Amino acid sequence: MTGNTEVVVIGGGYAGVLAANRLTQRDDVAVTLINPRSTFVERVRLHQVVGGSHAAVVDYREVLHERVRLVVDTVTRIDAPGRGVTMASGGAVGYDYLIYAVGSGSADPGVPGAAEFGYPVATLEEAQRLRTAVDAAPATAAVAVVVVVGAGSTGIETAAELAEQGRRVTLVCGGALGPYLHPRVRRSVARRLAKLGVTVLEGPGTKVTAVTRDTVRLSGGHTLPSTVTVWTAGFGVPDLAKHSGLSTDAAGRLLTDETLTSVDDVRIVAAGDSAAPSDLPLRMSCQTARPLGAHAADTVLARIADARPAAINVGFFGQCIALGRRAATVQLSSKDDTANKYSIGGRLAAGIKERACKGVVKELADEARKPGSFTWQFKDDKRHQVLRTKRGQASATAGQAG
Template sequence: MTKSIKVVVIGGGYAGVLAANRLTQRDDVSVTLINALPSFVERIRLHQLVGGSDDAVVGYEDVLAGGVRLVIDTVTRIGAADRSVTVATGGTIGYDYLIYAVGSGSADPRVSGAAEFAYPIATLAEAQRLRSVLDAVPATAAVTVVGAGPTGIETAAELAELGRAVTLVCGGVLGPYLHPRGRRSVARRLARLGVTVLEGPGAKVTAVRRDAVHLGDGRELPSVVTIWTAGFGVPDLAARSGLSVDVVGRLLTDETLTSLDDVRIVAAGDAAAPSDLPLRMSCQSATRIGAHAADTVLRRIAGEQPAPLNLGFFGQCISLGRRAGIFQFANRDDTANTFYVGGRPGAKLKEFVCQSTVKHLAEEARKPGSLTWVKDDKRRQLLRTSRGQAPAAADQAVQPGMRGRSGRP
C-alpha cells in the first residue's frame, strides 16, 4: 500500500518516540521523527550521568520502530499554512499531520547571577557539562543544589553518596509533591547521606555568585559548584510559528490534544497545555500523552471523532543515591496518599520504572497500539469547576507536584 499520509513528529523524547511508534499501526502512514540528537536521552537518569553511574542514552534502534524515518535536525519554524516545517540545515519537510512533542528544559533563571554561575541539568549537554565541572574540582568542594523537586533531591543524594559536601536549598518545602510521611522518609535518608537541607521562605535564593549562594534571610553559603534544578521552560517554537501558547509557551490545545489553531497539529508531552490545564511533567504522563496524541491523529485519518484526554496517575518515584529511594503512591488524580515504599525496595522500584519506561517504548515499536493506561474522570470535574477560575489558579489546582520539576514518573 502506498504511504500517502505524512505525519511528522517534532521531538524524540518519551512522548515523541511513543507517538511515532504508535502511528505505524496504519500501513498508509509514513512517519518522520525529527530530533536534534542521534540518541534517545533517558532524562530520568541524567542525575546518574552527573554522578557517573549511567550515560543516560539509548540508541534509537532500540526504541524506535523500523518504519519510522529519523531525521537528525532542529525545526526552526512550523508553517501551518502550507503544512511544512523548516529545519536548521536548510529546506522543509511537508506533513499532513504534525505532532508537537518538543519537550521541556530549564527556565531562564531570573535570580541574579544564576545564568552565569549556576549549572542546569535538564538536558544531556547540560548534565555532561556539569559532570566535567565536578570532575575538575576537589571532592571536598562545597556543592549547592537549588530546587526541592525530584531532580534536586536525586542530584543531591547522588553526589552526597559519592562523598561530596552537598547543601540542598529548597526555597520552600522539601519534595512538595510528597505526602508528609514520604517527605520525612526522604529527609531522613538525606540526613544519613550528610546532605544539609535548607527549607522555608528564608531559604529562597536571591543571588548566585561564582563562589557563593545568597539566601533571602541574609545567609551566604560557600559554593564552588551551584546546580540549578528549579523552574520549568519549553522551547519557543510554537510561539515563533504564530501558534497559540500559554504563559509558559506550551501549545494550547483542546482535550483531544489538538491545537486551537489547526486541526492538523496535535501536541504531546511537557509542551502541551490541553484546555490550559497541563498535566504534571513526568515520563509516565509523557508516554501516555504521546500515545493519546497518536490516537487523535489516527482517528482523524479514519474520519472519526478523537476522544478527550483521560489519564490517571499512580505516583512518583525518586532515587536517593544508588542504595535507596522512595516510591510515593498517589490517587489517580495525582494527589499523593499516605502509602510509600522507601529504602532499598524504593531504589529497586525506581530502577524498575526506569527500565520499564524504555521497555514500553520498545514494545510499542514492536506492537504499535499495545500501550494502555489507567483512567481518571476527575479531570473532567476539574475542567467544569475551573471555567470560572483564573488560568493560574486552575493550573495550580491540576498540577499539585509540578513546580521545580523535570520529567519523572
C-alpha cells in the first residue's frame, strides 16, 4: 500500500484513545479519532461527579498523540463497502481501517417509569444531571431519601459516595449485593455500607417493578419513598454496528474473531465494551478496555504490514470498588476473572483505587508520548480451552442436525 493508511477510530474512551495513540508507531498511518465530546472522560470517576469530589474530565491534549486528529462529532452510520463513516453534522470521513470503540452506556431499564423518573450514571452528562438533582433535594437526611437501584460496582460506589456526604441512601440490589464479589468480601462491603448509614435491600423480593416521581416499588410488595432514584442496573452498547448492517451479539456488541476483527469485514476491528470476540465477550470495564484497545491497534498494524494478527489474551486481577473517599475494597480474582476470598480493604484499598485511577490516565499519556509502550501482564490461557469446548459443542450440534 502506497501513501498514508487512513485509520478512523470511533470513540474516545479508554480503548479508543489507547488504540489511536498506539497506531502512531508508523509514520505512514494517519489517525482520526471521532468522539462526541471535546474532552476525555474518566469514566471510573463518574460516581465522584455525582458526589461533587471530581470533575472526571481531562483535556485530550494531555492524553492524545499530537498526530491524532480529533473530530468532535457523532458517527451515525458506517458504510463498510464504501469504507467511510457519516456523522451527525452531515460530514463524512473515509478510511482504510476502522476501529470500533464506541463503549457502553446505560441499558434500557425495561421497568415502568424508570426511564422517566430514574437517573442513570453511565455517562458524564448523566452523572452531571444526577448531581444537579441531588443538590436540589433537601439536605436533611430525615427528609430526602436517595434510592440507588443496582448493586454492582457503580451502584455501590454511588451509594457510598452520597451516604458519606450525609445523604440518606437505600441501595436496592435486585438480588445479591455485589454479585461479582466473593461472599467473604461481600460481607466486608456490607459492613462498610452499614457504617456509612446505607440501607441495603438484597435477596428475593428486591427487584424493582415500577418507579414513580417519588417512589420505588419492589417485587416483594414494598413501596419505598424516593426523593431521587438512581438507576445503575446494567450497561448497554450503542446500536451503531447493528444499524450499519454489521453482525452483533444479542446485546449489540460487534461480533469479531479472536484478533478483534469483524466477522463481516477484515477492515473493521473492535475494542472495549462494544466488542464481542468469538461471541464470548469480556467483562465491560476500564480494566478490559485498555488491553483490547492496544490489541485492536496491533491487529491493524499487523494487517498493514501484511503480517498475521495475534489472538487476544487478556487476564484479570479483580475489581476495585470505592466505598466513599476514605475506604475501598480491592476484590482479587484468578486471571479468568473468577473472584476469590482474598481482598484488600480500608484506607490502603482507597489509596490503591486512587492510584489506579490516576495510573490509567498516565498510561494513556505514556502511550501518546511513546507509542507501543503499553503492556498488560495479566493473561488468561483458560479462554482458549473454553473456546475449544464451545467450538466442539457447536460441531457436535451441527453434526447431529446433519
